[in-house]
Amino acid sequence: MSKDSPEEESRAPGSGGGGGAGKGGSRRNRADDNVTILTSSMDFYRAGRSRASSSSLTSSVELSSSSLETSIQTRIFKIIVIGDSNVGKTCLTFRFTGGSFPDKTEATIGVDFREKPVEIEGETIKVQVWDTAGQERFRKSMVEHYYRNVHAVVFVYDVTKMASFRNLQTWIEECNGHRVSASVPRVLVGNKCDLVDQIQVPSNMALKFADSHNMLLFETSAKDPKESQNVDSIFMSLACRLKAQKSLLYRDVEREDGRVRLTQETETKTNCPC
């Protein structure tokens, strides 16, 4: 007997899989699910929060739309940002979620979390960005936890530092080592393009690399205000991609196997659960 309500299905308690103990009482999906559906209650909670310090790095939760409160469910899109220390991961994620270039960043210790709701074709999607520490020692045991169930990976290098580009290979291995599925979209970002006279990594070189790893390449600057749209488009393009896979995701949730995988199938369906 097939069920008509994927939403209900998605809220069913844990159904096996590698996620460890069941998450009874949780309103979200199994940890293994690739799409997370939240009911509106928490949007109320978040909407009620002050947005006092958009300039503060630590509270960059921004609400772009009041329609949040009325949405039945908000899908969450989880992105992890990786790359060498000092390439500008924190600045890029803050430019996206906070809308500006932070005048003082500090070394990221462990993992910082930022999020921003974005609206795509009338649907609000919450983009969660996990900004990781670049120093090698944090990669292995510390950041591991945050690779789980990511919907996309953003690799960042510094266009003025060849070493940060060369290290991408180890970052890719790192990512694969954490068993991020090959179907999870990855993009490559060359940051600090505003430093035009210090560029060490030529565009065609980066492009070749991106192509060979099936990634989109963005060359941009977290600092240059003229580039801010460009920074947004990195995350938005990923969000759109998720959006395009929407029907698939819901359908997969219906399958009740608790192990949804993003694939490249793009079947258009209209089984919106709302």
Add this chain to the structure above:
Amino acid sequence: MRKHKRKKQGGFGGSENGCVTRESDCGRKHKLTVIHQALIRDPVDIETLRRTAATKGGLLTDELRRKVWPKLLNINVYDLPHKPGRDVRENHKDYNQVVMDVRRSMKRFPKGMPAAERAVLQEQLIDIILEVLKRNPQLHYYQGYHDVAVTLLLVVGERMTIALLDKLSNVHLRDFMDATMDSTKHILNYLMPILEQVDVELHDFMNRAEVGTIFALSWLITWYGHVLSDFKHTLRLYDFFLASHPLMPIYLAATIVLHREKEVKQTECDMAMVHHLLSQIPQNLPYELLIGQAQDLFEQYPPSLLAKRAALQSRKSLSISSFQAFHLSTLHQRPDSVLQRLTRAQDSTTSRHGLEASLPAAQGQLWREGNRMMKMAVWGLSATLGAAVFAVAQTAMDWGPDLILQLF
């Protein structure tokens, strides 16, 4: 439900909001006297110093910190390491990372400090960190180590920071400085068992959310220096941690989470949401209360008890294993007046060391008081002052900025 009892706090120091009542003023004076007496006892009354560092108000002033911190770590202030030479920056594998982190650490310096002065301190910071790493090839730099170093530097100056940081790195911070973060993770693994002892419901909630413990990582490895924006809170905690077992920061982490128990339970039971909530430390936590609670938890559920648990058994903590010997070494220290004589007898040139040892400390204090004239004065002083004036300075029990000014 919290099982642990509240420890009575001594009535020392100003009240929480900074308004000093007559009574607490008196308590403060009393505490100052107690600390001074402990310092001149022979051997130094280290237990009293430890206690006063943990009780209300901590060590009260930077001037006292400059005297007590070295005692807490068994450092002879008359025999401090020399200023690092230029070669300290050559060929060190961590050089680039240290520079990147220190250059980005502007937030850690007092707001009013002129950029030029901050830049001088930042360069000192790079040298200090590299010097300690060079002395200890077994230690590895981690992002966050610079937050510890800067806290020390702002209080005690360059040379004493090298000595303190060297000692801390070999004991309290040792686990964080392995080649990998596995030992650090091991220390973080104490957090959930502590929570479980006190509040099973909260513990289970956090387990369900699969939040992990990384939200407390920067708290632990920087002794909260990375996450607190008010330097006086950072100092208060440093007083406490310098006087405590290396695992105390994780007990404090537990009390912070317990303190926010309601908020946590009201949050969506989701990794991202709980991580986000917990990783943002509210800026005005009741630190005096939390410190007392952390001590209570430590007494009630000591590391040895928690370590019986499977998850904590497998690994040996170098911080914990070296702490015993370290602790013993602090018990037989001579007071500064004796140390000074002994050290001078040992090395006829030590008077200069002593002077330099003390001066940068005064600098830190002056900077925070924001008096430029005095800063310039001290800068000049360290270059020109002779041994005669040094002797005057050392005999004054409470020598400080005022005294230094009088010297001109």
